Amino acid sequence: MNFRPYTLAATTLLVALAAAVTVSAHMAYSKSMPAKDAALTQSPDxxxxxxxxxxxxxxxxLSLEGPNxxxxxxxxxxxxxxxxxxxxPAPLAPGTYTVKWRSAGDDGHVQRGDFAFSIRAAE
Ligand SMILES: [Cu+2]
Incomplete structure (x- = not known):
């Protein structure tokens, strides 16, 4: 069988689209508090x-990793x-922190992710 280049390109595109649809069915991070990369002046409670x-x-x-x-x-x-x-439970000292999350949505597939925020020393 001999594929013309555009047929191959179209097939590749369809495969890529199918993969993208599958991935988007997983649960994903939407937003957070503190926000990703936020620089706070006070510890969140x-x-x-x-x-x-x-x-x-x-x-x-949810878990939290700090400087120590x-x-x-x-x-x-x-x-x-x-x-x-x-x-x-206890106020966080100035520094950079990483929030790690693990969860699953509708399809039960466990997803993991993390994001950082920082607390600045009071002026
Ligand atoms: Cu999934």
Missing amino acids: HLQVWFTQDPEPALSL GEIPLGQTTVGDEKSLVADV
Whole structure:
């Protein structure tokens, strides 16, 4: 069989589109509080991460890493509008922090991600 170049290009495009549709069916990060790369002047008293689908509680976890390692958080719970929430029990010192999330949406596939924010020293 002999494919003309445009046939091959069209086939490649269709395969790429099919892959993109499959990927977009997974749950994904939507926004957060603190926002990604935010520079805060005060410690947040909780973390909240919103997703594109309702998080499955049994597969969901928020964790926080600071300049000196992991920081204990309150229990991860499901919040409003497809979000996860966890309390920050003790005020965070100035520095850079990474929020790590793990969750799954409609199809049960576990997704992971992380984002950073920082707290600036008071002036
Ligand atoms: Cu999936």
